Amino acid sequence: MREKIRSVIENNLNVFDSDVEFSDDDNIFRKGFVDSLFAVQLLDYLEQEFRIKISSQDLNIDNFYSVNRIISFVEEKRRQD
Numbered sequence: 001m002r003e004k005i006r007s008v009i010e011n012n013l014n015v016f017d018s019d020v021e022f023s024d025d026d027n028i029f030r031k032g033f034v035d036s037l038f039a040v041q042l043l044d045y046l047e048q049e050f051r052i053k054i055s056s057q058d059l060n061i062d063n064f065y066s067v068n069r070i071i072s073f074v075e076e077k078r079r080q081d
Helices: 002-010 036-050 067-080
Strands: none
Touching (some): 002 036, 002 067, 036 067
């Protein structure tokens, strides 16, 4: 799961520096690596790839700002189903 999520983020970076690095705890929005359009794409990707349903109640940036937060969110959603 970690590799898939990192890959999606890396493939959608707003930064055009091939040497850019980020940790799994870095806030990808605050660092300017991704934008709000990517957030919408990310939600769609997570629903499709991990077969979860993201509700309007889940739409909190705290669930999606880092790789680790996304993983925790997806794992929690899977437990609920």
